[in-house]
Amino acid sequence: MSSFTLDEIRRATGAVLWHGRAEARVRGVSTDSRTLPRESLYVALRGANFDGNAFAADACASGAAALLLRAENGQAPRDLPDGVPVLLHADPQRALLALADFHRRRLKCPVIAITGSAGKTTTKNMLQALLEPSLRVVASEKSFNNDIGVPLTLLRADETTEVLIVEVGTNAPGEIAALAAVVRPSVSIVTGIGHAHLEKLGSLEGVAREKAALLAALPSDGLAVLNADCRQLPILRAALRSRVITCSVQGDADLVARELLFHGAGSSFRLGPLRVTLPLLGTHNVSNLLLAIAACQALGLGLDELLPRIACLQGGKQRLERHELAGITLIDDAYNANPESMRAAVRVLEGLHGYRRRVFVLGDMLELGPSSAELHHALGAEIASRSVDLLVLVGELARAAGAGALEAGLAPARV
Numbered sequence: 001m002s003s004f005t006l007d008e009i010r011r012a013t014g015a016v017l018w019h020g021r022a023e024a025r026v027r028g029v030s031t032d033s034r035t036l037p038r039e040s041l042y043v044a045l046r047g048a049n050f051d052g053n054a055f056a057a058d059a060c061a062s063g064a065a066a067l068l069l070r071a072e073n074g075q076a077p078r079d080l081p082d083g084v085p086v087l088l089h090a091d092p093q094r095a096l097l098a099l100a101d102f103h104r105r106r107l108k109c110p111v112i113a114i115t116g117s118a119g120k121t122t123t124k125n126m127l128q129a130l131l132e133p134s135l136r137v138v139a140s141e142k143s144f145n146n147d148i149g150v151p152l153t154l155l156r157a158d159e160t161t162e163v164l165i166v167e168v169g170t171n172a173p174g175e176i177a178a179l180a181a182v183v184r185p186s187v188s189i190v191t192g193i194g195h196a197h198l199e200k201l202g203s204l205e206g207v208a209r210e211k212a213a214l215l216a217a218l219p220s221d222g223l224a225v226l227n228a229d230c231r232q233l234p235i236l237r238a239a240l241r242s243r244v245i246t247c248s249v250q251g252d253a254d255l256v257a258r259e260l261l262f263h264g265a266g267s268s269f270r271l272g273p274l275r276v277t278l279p280l281l282g283t284h285n286v287s288n289l290l291l292a293i294a295a296c297q298a299l300g301l302g303l304d305e306l307l308p309r310i311a312c313l314q315g316g317k318q319r320l321e322r323h324e325l326a327g328i329t330l331i332d333d334a335y336n337a338n339p340e341s342m343r344a345a346v347r348v349l350e351g352l353h354g355y356r357r358r359v360f361v362l363g364d365m366l367e368l369g370p371s372s373a374e375l376h377h378a379l380g381a382e383i384a385s386r387s388v389d390l391l392v393l394v395g396e397l398a399r400a401a402g403a404g405a406l407e408a409g410l411a412p413a414r415v
Contacts, residue, residue, distance in 0.1 A: 001027055001028045001037070001156060001158055002027075002028060002029060002103050002155045002156070002157070002158055003025060003026065003027045003028075003158070004025065004026055004041070004099070004103075005022065005023055005024065005025050006020055006021065006022050006023070006024050006025075006026070006066060006085055006087065007022035007023065008102070009026070009041065009066075009068065009087060009099060010022070010087060011102075012098055012099050012101075012102035012103075013068075013087075013089060013094075013095035013098045013099050013102075014089065014095070014098070015068060015087040015088060015089040015095055016071070016087065016088045016089070017085075017086075017087055018076050018086040018087060018088045019076070019084075019085055019086045020066060020084075020085025020086060020087075021085070024065070024066065024085055025065070026039060026040055026041040026065045026066050027039045027040060027065070028040035028041070028155070028156075029041045029043060029096070029099065029152065029155045030042055030043070030059075030064075030152075031043050031044075031045050031052065031096070031148065031152065033052075033055040033056075033058040033059040033062055033064075034058070034062070035062075036059060036062050036063070036064055037063070038062070038063030038064075038065075039063065039064075039065040040063075040064060040065060041064070041065065041066050041067075041068055042056070042059035042060075042064040042066070042067050042068065043068045043092050043093075043095065043096050044056060044059075044067065044068065044069045044070055044092050045092055045093050045096070045148065046070060046092075046093075051070075052069075052070070052092065053069050053070055053072070053077045056069060056077060056080055057079070057080065057081060060080075060081045060084050064084070065085070066084065066085040066086070066087065067080070067084060067085070067086050067087070068087045068088075068089060068092055068095060068096075069086060069087070069088055069089075069092065070088075070089065070090070070091070070092050071088040071089060071090055074088075075088075076088055093147070093148065096148070096151050096152075097147060097151050097182060099151070099155065100150070100151030100152075100154040100155055100182055101151075101181075101182045103154055103155055103157075104154050104182060104183065104184055106159075107154075107157055107159075107161065107164065108159070109157065109161045109162050109163055109164055110163055110164070110186040110187065110299065111164045111165075111166060111183060111184065111185050111186050111187070112127065112163065112164070112165045112166070112185065112186065112187040112188075112189065112295055113166045113167075113168050113180065113183050113185035113187070113188050113189070113214055113217075114127075114165065114166070114167050114168065114188075114189045114191065115145075115167075115168045115169065115170070115176060115188075115189070115190055115191070115211050115214045116189075116190050116191025116192050116193070116211065116227075117191070117192055117193055117194035117195070117196040117197075117207060117211075117338060117340060118191065118192060118194055118196065118284070118336075118338060118340055118341045118344075119191035119192060119284060119287070119288045120143070120145065120167050120168075120169065120191055121140075121142070121143045121167060121316055121319070122285065122288050122315070122316055122319055123189060123191055123288040123291050123292055124139055124140060124165055124167050125316055126288060126289055126292040126313055127139075127165055127292040127295055127296070128165055129309060129312075129313055129314075130292055130293075130296050130301070130306055130309050130310070130313075131163055131165075131296060131299070131301070133309060134301060134305075135162040135163050135299070136160055136161055136162040136163070137161075137162065137163045137164075137165065138153070138156050138157045138161045138163075138164050138165070139153070139164075139165035139166075139167075140153045140165065140166055140167040141153070143167065143169070143335075144167070145166075145167040145168055145169035146169055146171075146175075147175070147178070147179060149167075150166060150167075150168060150179050150182070150183065151182065153166050153167075154166065154182070154183065163299065166183050166185070168180065168183065168214055170197065170201075170210050170211075171197050171200060171367075172197075172200040172201070173200065173201060173206070173209075173210055174210075174213075175210070176210055176211065176213040176214055177213035177216075177217075180213055180214050180216070180217035181217065183217070184217065184219075185214065185217060185218060185222065186218075186219070186222055186223070187218075187222065187223045187224075187225065187295055187298060188214045188215050188217070188218050188222065188223075188224050188225070189224075189225040189226075189291050189295060190211050190212075190214065190215065190224070190225075190226050190227065190230075190236055191227060191287070191288060191291060192227045192229075192230045192287070192340070193207050193208045193211060193230050193231070193232040193235075193236075194207070194338050194339065194340035194341070195207075195338050195339045195340065195368060195371070195375055196338040196340075196367070197367050198367065198368050198369035198371060199367045199368065199369040200367075200369075202369070204231075204232060205232065205235060207232075208232035208235040208236060209235060211236065212235060212236050212238070212239035213239070215236060215239040215240050215242075216239040216240075216241075218240070218241070218242040219242065220241055220242055221242065221243075222242040222243070223242060223243050223244070223245065223295075223298050224236075224240055224242055224243070224244040224245070225244075225245050225246075225247065225291050225294045225295055225298075226244060226245070226246050226247070227246075227247055227248070227287055227291065228246035228247060228248040228250075228252065228253035229248050229249060229250050229287065233246075245294045245298070247287065247290035247291055247293075247294055248287075248290070249269075249283055249286050249287055249290070254294070255271065255290050255293065255294055256271075257269040257270075257271060257276075257286050257287075257290060258270045258271070260283070260286065262351050264352065264353070264354070265279055265281075266278045266279040266280050266281060266285075267280075267281075267282075267283075267285075267286055269286060271290075271293070271303060272303065274303055274304065274307065276289075276303075276307065276310055277307075277310065277311050278310060278311075278313065279311065279312075279313060279314075280313060280314075280315050280320070281315075281320045281322070281331070281348045281351075282320060282344055282345075282347070282348045283344070283347065284341075284344040285315075285320075289310065289313075293306060293310075316335070317335070318332050318333065318334050318335035319333060319335050320332075320333050320345065320348060321333070329352070329355065331345075331348070331349070333345045334363075337363065337365045337366075338365055338368070339365065339368075339375050339378070339379050342362065342365065342379055343379065343382055345360075346360055346382065346383050346386050346388065347386070349386070349387075349388065350386040350387045350388070357389040357390065358387060358388050358389050358390075359388075359389065359390045359391075359392060360383060360388045360390070360391050360392070361392040361394065362379075362383070362391065362392070362393055362394070362398050362401055363393075363394040363395050363398055364376075364394070364395035364396065364397035364398050365379075365397065366397075372397060372400075373397070373400045374400075376397055376398060376399075376400035376401040376404065377400045377401065377403060377404035377407075378404060379401050379404065380400065380401035380402055380403060380404025380405035380406075380407075380408065380410075381404040381405065381407065381408035383401070383404075383405050383410070384404070384405040384406075384408035384409055384410035385408065388410075388414075389414060390414050390415075391405055391410065391414060391415050393415070402415050
């Protein structure tokens with residue numbers, strides 16, 4: 001957990017120390033007045049439907065050691081508890097990022113940053129599970145990968161941290177570059193490029209250029225770990241000035257999953273001379289695992305050491321999460337959706353054997369921009385080509401997927 005004096009916070013962020021002793025110290029940083037640790041700094045963010053300044057008293061009641069609040073006409077908010085140190089800043093969210101940048105410069109541990117259109121959180125979870133038996137790891141919680149989640153992740157690390165894993169996401173051009181400048185990764189992983197956030201990124205090439213910013217942030221002695229099966233690999237490579245390791249389930253890479261076999265509980269494959277057993281569904285999870293293995297090996301862990309840990313990996317919530325219900329196997333992949341992740345999901349469904357019927361339930365895929373109807377339509381055609389007995393559609397956008405499935409030959413009674 002990070003620790004700062006109020007004077008360090010003032011100097012790092014440009015905040016004004018409105019009340020309190022400069023040498024007073026906080027331990028940890030939080031933006032949530034309900035869950036903040038005692039003796040921590042409360043940073044009052046403002047969103048469309050909330051104002052963190054309004055919860056300053058609650059933060060004090062929870063044990064905050066100091067408050068970083070939004071200045072209101074150059075003044076502190078009224079009705080604050082007596083005696084609590086207060087720092088004021090015009091934009092506490094910008095101050096949070098600046099404090100994380102200051103703290104990152106103090107950290108000595110390697111930092112692994114992960115981005116991609118799909119598979120970020122799964123790869124992060126795999127990497128964390130593989131490293132934790134050997135090293136003290138701090139990793140992004142859940143899918144906290146935006147301009148709030150990234151600085152909070154950095155601020156959870158301290159001098160005892162041996163590896164820091166940071167998930168980095170984006171919704172618009174330039175966001176990854178801004179976050180990468182603070183994260184300053186030692187290792188950057190790009191899981192792949194897909195049709196996600198096209199509303200603002202415009203095209204697959206635009207997505208690739210945005211993700212490539214995480215590679216451009218690497219130092220010359222850093223390491224990029226890339227999915228060689230990604231069609232936009234040349235765009236990613238163009239951003240590199242560091243060493244690179246490529247991974248593939250198709251061949252022609254530094255790490256290749258060969259002799260890939262699937263079974264009801266997951267898959268197995270040969271990696272070099274060793275056979276790897278992965279208890280997670282889908283070819284895409286084999287790709288994610290290869291990326292995690294490459295990063296682990298870069299930190300000095302051998303594959304023979306990793307094998308028993310790989311065999312115990314667990315999937316994330318609502319990411320091909322399997323439930324057995326009274327004769328029905330329900331696979332919940334509802335966390336998020338884009339065309340690539342849905343194609344991966346339908347391939348998983350097709351690969352499951354020993355069932356009377358396979359039902360695929362598809363909702364709307366959002367933030368796909370002007371190509372949304374076309375991408376839904378193409379996905380429907382893909383589903384029709386797979387062994388799906390019934391396609392259930394939910395939402396207005398999903399209607400285009402239904403049309404695509406019908407045009408590709410799926411019987412109307414099955415839609």
